[in-house]
Amino acid sequence: MQTSDQLTRFIFYLCLISILLYSFLKKIRGRLWKIYTCQQSSEAEKQFHRQNSLTDLHEAVAKNSEANVRKAITNGIPIDLIDHAGQTALYYGCERGFANLVNILLQHGARHDILDVNQTSPLWAAAQKSHAEIVLALLQHGADPDQQANDNTTALYHASYEGHLACVYYLVRFKASVHLAKNSGASPLFVAARNGHYRIVKHLLKYGANPFQTQADGRSPLHTALLYSRTRCAQLLFACDPLRWIPQVDIYGWTHLHFLAKNGNIRMARLFFHHVRCELKPIDFEQIDSFGNTPLHIAMFHRKTRFANYLIESGFNIDRSNFFQWTPTMIDVANRKNQARFDESSPKIYLTQLLGTYRIDYTAEEDEMRQEVETYVRLLIFEMEKFDPLFRHDLICSGSYYERTRIGVPNEFDYMINLSEIQRLCTFFDDVNYPSGYGRLYPLSTNEAHEKLRPYLEPTIQCVSSVKIRKRFYQLLTSARAFVIHQETIQQFKHLKFEWTSGDKRCGTAIHAEWYGSRYAYLTIKIDVVPCLTVYRWPRTAKVTCPLAKPEFQIIARSPKPDQTDFWRISTSRTELVSFLSLVDEIKDAYLSLKTLRYINPYECRIDKVTYVADELLTSYMIKSEFLHEISRYPQSQQWIKGGLIHRVTSILKRLHRHLQQGLIPSFYIENYNVIDGDDYARLRSFEIKYVCSLLKQVQEKARTMNRRVTRSQTFAASESIDPSPPLRVRASTTSS
Known part of the structure; x- marks a missing residue:
């Protein structure tokens, strides 16, 4: 009897260990396969991979050439070789929707369970792009419908998010779990x-979604x-x-x-x-x-x-x-x-009145707002580092709030996240042959650098891709919110309410929050978070000397054009922050006046179903560049006070108007660098010019009124200073006496 009990326990524990081992192997099979291919296929990679890490088979699939695919297979190219991003030829076909090529590759034994660097499978890619025929083919060949990516999303999640009804039907038919959620907790039903x-909601509820x-x-x-x-x-x-x-x-x-x-x-x-x-x-x-x-x-x-x-x-x-x-x-x-009314009879102090109304006072509530926003950002990037140690960081505060140039309400904060670990593994080159204001980031010639940065390299040039770093940063930041926005964390914040909305910008990520307070009853706050690296020298293409004691500048993950992802943009935000804090108020008032004029004169246009508002047409970067040029021409604070303020503002707007017509606003710090974004300018040019022209006319009218009144007052004063001849009657009586 005792022997029978021991045997039963032995069988029970053996089954339990088998189940746990199976679950573990199922979870890491993609990684095990990568290790296996790295060890067993190194010779094949050397033989078939080109400099851009692709094979002829990858190229054939990318070009949708069935003949070249069959030729590459016949020539003996291993069908499951991966590129620098961990993607096979099958992944290429699934992502692009080439159903005929996918079927050929599956017939020749292509593996559908090889995951890329983001742990996404070919099935995941096909479902996201709504390639229903390919989704069905992969499922029929045994693809796992519940494979989860780095952010725990599944093929069903993305098919539900995008509204791909046929993909949802196929996935549910092949027993995809309707309960598996993203790391934020969002389920396919959500x-x-x-x-x-x-229709997808109805179908998911029918099959047991909670x-x-x-x-x-x-x-x-x-x-x-x-x-x-x-x-x-x-x-x-x-x-x-x-x-x-x-x-x-x-x-x-x-x-x-x-x-x-x-x-x-x-x-x-x-x-x-x-x-x-x-x-x-x-x-x-x-x-x-x-x-x-x-x-x-x-x-x-x-x-x-x-x-x-x-x-x-x-x-x-x-x-x-x-x-x-x-x-x-x-x-x-x-x-x-109502909007504050200003004394129309005093054009000389018109801008001063505007500043008195819209300048932020930076009281205790503004400081409390800054502290809570900073705490939120630090919590997010701390979680990011736990996800991926390569994105170890330092926080750099920048932007108008910290420059003390915010106008209206403190509803926007800017932070640069210095990726110190990537910075340690790279070196930056800003060659004169590169586009002005841009450079390339190359990994150091060490095994550690190439191993850690391999997924982020541009395959042909072998430099670090700004777009890949930015997209990975966005993915990590949005995933980190799931570990910050919960019941325990929000107890630290008395006023701030976190929102899930975010946006992947061309240079970083915009996240949102809401503020409830005593002075500001309610504010929607935008927090721009930009990944960057710090270079401890001054740009080779700089046209002014560095004002900092220890020269430095940042590079941000933004390319000059969408297809030039190998370039990083030079940023002098840290230098600008120090410079603005050192400016005297009389000079800084001109910059604040320009931003106030933009604030009180709303403007918007709609292009291709996208609405652009005033601060997107006339950016602070444009205003700042022209303002710094004006300072170099008029460095004395006496030239910016009283009536000089409105003349300086008029001069800056005139130059802005002229440069927008030419399509070139020169950077103050970087030689031959155009502040205007080329892609945006092509669409927005006419609206930008029209908006700046309206601001210029408004200020010029005030300046003309002021000049007329000054002229009249001077004429009146001059006439009073002359002793007029007495009237004839008075003269006659004086003579007779």
Whole structure:
């Protein structure tokens, strides 16, 4: 009997170990395969790889040439060789949608489980690009539908996100898990509801997707459907168990009605109230979030007046204060406050009046805002480093807030993330033959540098790609938010509310947050985070000496053109910050005046369904370059005060207008570098010129009025100084006496 028990336990533990071993091997099989191919195929790589790390087979697939694919296979090129990014010829075909080539490669035994450097499979790439025929072929050949990339996304996640219905059908048919979520907690159902793909929502619910599965911040699929006005998706989710979805709130205490208030859709609010009132359980609609805001506060913050009136008619209290003593009534008064009027009879102090109204005072609340934003960014980049030690960093503060040149409200912060580990492994060259203001980043001639940077090298030139670094940075930063935006972390922040929205810019990442405070009732804050490297010398193409005690400049991950990804742009942001902090206020006022004019004169244009606003047409970098040139011409502070201020501003606007017409705004620091972005300028040129012209006319009119009044006052003073001849009657009486 004892022997039988021992045998049973032995079999149990053996099965348990087998299951764990199988799970482990399944998880790392892609990495094991890479190790195997590195050891066994080194000779094949030397024989068949060219300088750009591709084989003839890769090239044939990229060109969609069936004849060349068959020829490469016949010539003995190993079908599963990978390029510098870890991608096989099969991956190329799946990503590009070449179904005939994919079938040929699969027939010749191409492996579909080899993952690239981001742990994405050929099936993942095909599903993301909506190549349904290829998705079906890969699944029929045994591809794993639940393979997860670095950010835990699956093929089903991306098919659901993009709305690729056929791909979703095939993946679900082959038993893809409907529950596997991205590292942020977003499930396939969540992203389908967010983007309004109601057929996919219906299909996922039919096959067991959990409608109550939330993101890391507690948002449910219904929350996001209400926020983005996805009516059909919301109706499908309303039909789920109301006793479970009604009490759901996110980590900030936002109810479904808070999300509706931010959106302002009255039709969806009526639909929501209809489903809620069908339940007999009483509900407090005026629940407050962690900042004390009711749904009515949220509607007023976002200027959803009709929705706010709807809530007031439904019985919401308009005099209830949040934790910062703002009532909905007070918020409404602040929103309706008219723009300040200026003394039209005093053009000489017109700009001074503008600055007095729109200059930021940098009080205790602004400093608290800075501290919370910096803490948030430091938490994010700390998590990034844990994901990938290659992206070890230092934080560099830059931009208008730290230059003390922010106008209006402090709703934008800029940070440069110095990638110190990559910096240690590289050297920067800014040759005179390169495009002005750009250079190349080459790895050091060590095994460590080439091994760590191999996925980020440009295959032909063997220099570090700015685009690959920037995209990896974006992926790491967005993934890090899942480990920062949770219940424990938000306790550190009294005013800041994190948002999931972000954007991959051409030089970095823009993330967003919201601020609730005493002085600023509500602000939407944009945080620009730019990866960079520091070079401890002054650029070879500089045309002025470095003002810093220890010369340095940064290079940022931005290329001159989309196809020139081997170049990095030289940035003097750190130098500009030090220079602006040392400027006297009389001179700095001209720069602030220009930014104030842009702030109070909104302008927008729409091109190819994209809306551009004033600060995108007339960027701060453009204004700053012309301002620094003006300082070099008029270095004395006396030339910038009183009436001189409006003349300096007029002069800068004239030069801006002329240079925009020429398509060239020269950099102050770098020789022959054009501040204007060539791609943007081609689209925006006419609008930029028109906008600057309107600002110039406004300032010139003030200057002309001021000159006329000065001339009149001088004429009047001169006439009073002359003793006029007495009238004839007075002269006659004087003579007779």
